[in-house]
Amino acid sequence: MNCLVCFTLAALHCWIVGSVVSSVRGQQVWPVPYKRLDRRPDVDPYCQALYPFCPSGDPDGRIPVMSDSDNISVFRLQTPVWEFRFGDMLGKFHIMHDAIGFGSARMGRNFTMEWYELFQLGNCTFPHERAGVSAPFWCNQGAACFYEGIDDLHWKQNGTLEKIGEISGEMFNEMARWVQEDNKTGVYYETWTVKSDPGPNATTWFDSYDCSQFVHRTYKTLLDMGAELSSRTPTYYTKIYLYSGTPLYLGDDSIFHQSSMKDLATDIKKFYHSFRSHQSIVEMIESLLEAFEKMVLEKTFYFYYNSVYWKLPMKYPYIKIIFEEIPLP
Numbered sequence: 157m158n159c160l161v162c163f164t165l166a167a168l169h170c171w172i173v174g175s176v177v178s179s180v181r182g183q184q185v186w187p188v189p190y191k192r193l194d195r196r197p198d199v200d201p202y203c204q205a206l207y208p209f210c211p212s213g214d215p216d217g218r219i220p221v222m223s224d225s226d227n228i229s230v231f232r233l234q235t236p237v238w239e240f241r242f243g244d245m246l247g248k249f250h251i252m253h254d255a256i257g258f259g260s261a262r263m264g265r266n267f268t269m270e271w272y273e274l275f276q277l278g279n280c281t282f283p284h285e286r287a288g289v290s291a292p293f294w295c296n297q298g299a300a301c302f303y304e305g306i307d308d309l310h311w312k313q314n315g316t317l318e319k320i321g322e323i324s325g326e327m328f329n330e331m332a333r334w335v336q337e338d339n340k341t342g343v344y345y346e347t348w349t350v351k352s353d354p355g356p357n358a359t360t361w362f363d364s365y366d367c368s369q370f371v372h373r374t375y376k377t378l379l380d381m382g383a384e385l386s387s388r389t390p391t392y393y394t395k396i397y398l399y400s401g402t403p404l405y406l407g408d409d410s411i412f413h414q415s416s417m418k419d420l421a422t423d424i425k426k427f428y429h430s431f432r433s434h435q436s437i438v439e440m441i442e443s444l445l446e447a448f449e450k451m452v453l454e455k456t457f458y459f460y461y462n463s464v465y466w467k468l469p470m471k472y473p474y475i476k477i478i479f480e481e482i483p484l485p
């Protein structure tokens with residue numbers, strides 16, 4: 157099931173991500189804009205998915221063309237991926253997965269659209285050590301998956317299946333073109349949202365890029381086209397936060413190839429070494445909590461974003477997993 161593999165996170169600024177310039181006269185702009193590529197790079201064969209990505213989607217990612225005058229219902233879909241307690245430390249985690257459903261009145265068919273990791277959350281959060289490769293190796297692509305059907309029971313049970321509006325077939329087709337483009341240019345999954353503190357005036361250093369961000373971007377795209385969407389119930393999303401002082405830019409993979417950077421390279425590798433490979437969400441969360449202990453002790457997190465490394469001077473409360481309300485755009 158697709159949803160088992162997706163750990164969703166949301167961010168408030170998702171729709172501006174990618175549209176802001178990264179620096180104004182050399183001054184760093186925060187949050188660091190998520191970098192878009194011209195096209196999706198091929199995945200290295202080293203990255204092997206335990207569960208195939210988008211098994212019931214079109215192999216070429218095609219989205220059916222609707223008749224312009226069709227009336228398409230839009231559904232907000234959300235389901236718990238996992239609910240569990242880890243000791244008494246951080247209470248109960250609600251890890252939710254978000255998606256969007258579409259129902260064509262004319263065709264009498266419905267569809268589900270979601271965005272998630274090609275190789276699961278663990279692989280998007282921590283890199284691998286590969287023999288003969290000096291830099292940490294990441295299998296961190298995420299992508300959109302569009303497939304026929306809405307599994308009502310799956311979303312309704314303990315989750316949400318709510319109709320939030322209707323759009324024309326013409327609007328749907330325009331959205332589909334946007335999805336294809338978005339899917340080609342935004343290719344790396346980003347697990348963490350990094351902020352200066354938990355307060356309301358905090359600076360966001362980095363925004364996550366994940367399933368619920370995709371859902372938000374899609375809503376925003378539809379609203380910009382003139383769609384009217386509204387939810388009768390509050391919309392909650394899971395977010396994983398890191399808290400740090402001003403991030404320090406370190407560099408790209410060349411860190412691991414220069415003798416002058418040997419100590420830094422060793423430090424980064426040591427940092428990631430302690431996180432074992434993850435087969436399940438539970439193991440993943442356990443590692444996050446190990447990361448927590450490490451951060452309290454060492455107050456350093458080597459953060460990977462836009463394929464470059466940053467050093468985060470970590471601050472109390474270091475890390476939080478929050479299930480918080482974020483209204484529709």
Ligand SMILES: *[C@@H]1O[C@H](CO)[C@@H](O)[C@H](O)[C@H]1NC(C)=O
Pocket residue numbers: 202203204205206207274275276279284295434435
């Ligand atoms: C994570 O990536 C590794 C390396 O390719 C792979 O062996 C493993 O199956 C991946 N994990 C999942 C859950 O897909």
Ligand SMILES: *[C@@H]1O[C@H](CO)[C@@H](O)[C@H](O)[C@H]1NC(C)=O
Pocket residue numbers: 196210213214215216217218219299300301302335336339340
């Ligand atoms: C998005 O990209 C992935 C990876 O190339 C592909 O498998 C998928 O079909 C694409 N999805 C859409 C909706 O284009």
Ligand SMILES: *[C@@H]1O[C@H](CO)[C@@H](O)[C@H](O)[C@H]1NC(C)=O
Pocket residue numbers: 231257259265266305306308317
């Ligand atoms: C989607 O289509 C299936 C099959 O026709 C139907 O059982 C289900 O109720 C539909 N779901 C929604 C949300 O329209």
Ligand SMILES: *[C@@H]1O[C@H](CO)[C@@H](O)[C@H](O)[C@H]1NC(C)=O
Pocket residue numbers: 313314
């Ligand atoms: C929904 O929640 C109930 C009670 O917590 C649980 O027994 C059931 O397995 C859950 N269903 C799904 C599909 O997760």
Ligand SMILES: *[C@@H]1O[C@H](CO)[C@@H](O)[C@H](O)[C@H]1NC(C)=O
Pocket residue numbers: 226227228322323324
């Ligand atoms: C879709 O159909 C409903 C009635 O079923 C109607 O109220 C609504 O205005 C239609 N929406 C569009 C976008 O055509």
Ligand SMILES: *[C@@H]1O[C@H](CO)[C@@H](O)[C@H](O)[C@H]1NC(C)=O
Pocket residue numbers: 355356357
């Ligand atoms: C946040 O900023 C506003 C406006 O500058 C200020 O009035 C408020 O006291 C600040 N809140 C906190 C918790 O610092």
